[in-house]
Amino acid sequence: MTYQGVLTKMETEFSQPIQYYLVFENDFLNMNQLLNKDITIQFVKYQCLNCGLDIPIYRQGFDKQCFYEVPQAADWIMRPELSKAHLGIEDRDLEFEKKVQLQPHIVYLANSSNVKVGVTRKNQVPTRWIDQGAHEAIEIVEVPNRYLAGVTELALKNYVADKTNWRKMLKNDIEDENLVEWRERLKQYIPVEAKDYFIESNTETNLEFPVYKYPEKPKSLNIVKEQQYSGKLVGIKGQYLIFEDNTVFNVRSNEGLVVDITVK
Template sequence: MQFQGQIIKMSSFDAQPIQYYLNLSGDLIHMNELIGKQISIKHTGFMCVSCGMDKPIFRMGFCKSCFFESPYASDTIIKPELSTAHLGIAERDLEVEKGIQLQPHTVYLSYTGDVKVGVTRNSQIPTRWIDQGATFALPIARTENRYEAGMIEVALKEHLADKTNWRKMLQDEYEGEIDLADFQQKVKEYFPEEFKQFYSEDETLWKFDYPYTKPEKIISFTLDKRPEFEGKLVGIKGQYLSFEGGSFMNVRSHEGYIISLGIA
């Protein structure tokens, strides 16, 4: 069986275990059904997620020019504290930025091998947590826009990590329960005074079950350095495909790549 198309990050469905679908130019391939099967991947080109041109992907699925021009790749995507749409000030395209920034956001704690703090639009719950490979997640603040959430995150990341260590995430198979509520109580005092009104208690702790068992070793590869790959798919966690022998491919970091996918 053969498929070909542009990679977009895997879609997921929160189930026991989480169900994953690889998006190749709109064709959704149920990856859970491929676990245990031999898969071949061949990189054949690029298609920028913005302009659609066959130009090398620079970052986040964008070619270099689009990465520095598109409002969907602006600094506020990575650093929400830089948001200015609530002030009516454009960064690249005010109407697009209003759509992203002027909606409810959640500040959360998650466990991805370590406890970290993060920000997500409410509409991205629980997708954001699944994409980062979180075992547990707990909302700790509910804000009205992206700027407010970003300012809370800035204060809390002085005391907690704000990035996922992908290797720790893939190495971890925690069987107990991390007490994120205890972490929430400890960081409550670090909320900026003007944003304490957004602090949220009595939230539900989210738990996630992945179709994944950690291997003895972890070796990640990219299609830039290894344009042709073949191996048995043995698991999925976050946006990582796990192959027999400990090889891993981060699907999200390959958005915009054109591939040929073969299934034995």
């Protein structure tokens, strides 16, 4: 059976293991049900997530013009310390920015390839951790807006990583860490304006991913260049599909591509 649609990041359900869904306009696939099956991915065309045009995707599912215009791709998305909605200052669309920035945000520690600090909206816990392929995570600060979360993350970056090594994450080359101890160790570096929001007592969240076989040497699939790929799906972690031949496909980084997916 063949399904066609524009790629967006897989929807997830927090369970043991995580459940993954690829959602198209008229269909959805429970990807867990495709494990140990042969599937073919074929590139069809581009479809910008904003304008819908068949124009090469630049970043985050948008063509170049849309990327530099839509509020969903503004600098404060990746750099929350640049948020200004709490001051009533517009970047690209103040109404959108208030909706996203002026809500509870979490500063967290997650262990995917190493312990890292990150920021997410409270309603995106634990989705954000799942998307990063973290096998354990913990909230350390809950603040009322994105700006405070950003300046807290910025301060903690001096003492803990803020990036994930995707190859190490996919190889499952990881060690368990005591994130409660990490939280207590980092408490002293939280900036003054966020100290009152420190979460004093909570426990780690542990996540289990549906993976039968981890790749020894992950090789990333460029579906635009290859046009078509076939392989046996043996795992899903983060936003990656993992195949038996060590090929991995990052669904999120291919947002805005229309593909055919054939299940044998």
